[in-house]
Amino acid sequence: MPKKKILIRIGSLRHGGAEKVLATFLKNLPREKYDIDLLLNLYSGKYLSDIPDWINVIYLNKGEMITTNRLQDIPKKTLRVIYQNTLKKFPNLLYKGKLRNKKYDIEFAAIHGMRDEILNSPLQSSKKVVWIHNDLSQVKGYTNDEIRQFFGFDKILVISEKIEQLFHSLAKDNTERKKIVKIYNPLDTYEILTKAEEPVKEYQFDQTILTFVSVGTVFPQKGFDRLLKVHKKLIDEGLQHRVLIIGDGYDFENIKKLKSELGIDDTATMLGFTDNPYPYFKNADFYILSSRYEGFPTVLFEAITLKKKIIATEVSGVKEMLDKGKLGLIIENSEEGIYSGMKKALLQPEIFVKYSEALNYYQMPFNLENSVNKITSILDEL
Structure with missing residues (x-):
């Protein structure tokens, strides 16, 4: 033919x-x-x-x-x-x-x-x-x-x-x-697992402080502005943690400026673009999706593959991806929702044990x- x-x-x-x-x-x-x-x-x-x-x-x-x-x-x-x-x-x-x-x-x-x-x-x-x-x-x-x-x-x-x-x-x-x-979406599980074993090059993780990582193109859809505002609020309440944002995009300088205006340059890092984000996934304590809207967030497939504790706003594809909330914490699609989810991670980490156990036995339906x-x-x- x-x-x-x-x-x-x-x-x-x-x-x-x-x-x-x-x-x-x-x-x-x-x-x-x-x-x-x-x-x-x-x-x-x-x-x-x-x-x-x-x-x-x-x-x-x-x-x-x-x-x-x-x-x-x-x-x-x-x-x-x-x-x-x-x-x-x-x-x-x-x-x-x-x-x-x-x-x-x-x-x-x-x-x-x-x-x-x-x-x-x-x-x-x-x-x-x-x-x-x-x-x-x-x-x-x-x-x-x-x-x-x-x-x-x-x-x-x-x-x-x-x-x-x-x-x-x-x-x-x-x-x-x-x-x-x-x-x-066609995604390569083997590639994700293999690349996650490479060393972290541009960030120093502190094992004594919880780190939330978020990965994506930096534009308003991804809600990184909401994530940083919530981070600031929790820091002001005395809840120590770090936020690591990986990615680049047309809104990068605006979000970086917001980070400085909020006075959180010491606790929040914008790493920019990296060829391999998976070692950062692996070493972080939580993956957080702060998006305002999505289609089927590819990044959650990667977080599930690496068996990360997940917090995600309720946008298109999240319930489907997280098996109706069995694999991660689904939060309200708002700044308040992100605040509630991160606060639970910091004050009630035992909530996430059931998600980790479910991930250990989960087989992707695709x-x-x-x-x-x-x-x-x-x-x-x-």
Whole structure:
């Protein structure tokens, strides 16, 4: 059989959950079955090196993401935006130029933000697929009418029960309902366990003080501002502990500034980006998820794999991931909820014994092979 020609689009391969999931998926695809072009808006990111050499990587711009508005950065940033917006408005220019008039069997939006780029493709005959990683009902600007536009795709891959329920509630008939497919994210357990054994390089853990670690791209969705405010409140109450935030993103400097304004530079650390966060997971006492919204938080899969004591705000995917609260403490999605959860960890650590015991015997209901096989079966059927 001839190889299926597939175009996959994503913004970049920076250190985010969706980017990691895509890289893991591509690493586990059979090269003899597919001819894949991976089109990036920006050729940058941690996961570039993870993309197999048989996949053709194409990009619109090259270089690091520009997250500041410094005077010297504005011309380059402006040119990038103009170029990308022009190709979005006139997709024929992209398909005739960068994509060399290639015909694809499938066009795949690897994140919801690539919806319009794929749906406006001049290739009428290609099948269209989108991968939804967020609970769009919680994302600013996504009204029901806006979300319904995703039914223009032939298949809508969703990563949690909550997102699946959202799309089912908006589907008008069985034809639309059949487009929705729930698939757990493909993640590599072996890689997580292996990398966790490496030494901690950039942080000194104090075994006499409890440490809460949180990992993620630094932007408002992740709620790191709430986490730091709660940390300050607990420190003021005399409850000594440390907070370690690992990750980078456009809100990094704002959160770092907030940390200094709160006067907690001695007890809270923003480590920035690291290639391997797993040794920090392993050495911390608690993993805390402070997110305002999620789709299916990949980071909890990693925390469960490493059998960490977990505190997580009640966002999409958390109940499903934590087996309805059997594997970790699920807290109210608010600053007060985070405060309550951390205070319990500091004053009533015995509460977490049952979670640790449950984790020791827990078998994940999803795995890398099953997830990859389910996605490839969908691609093969289209």
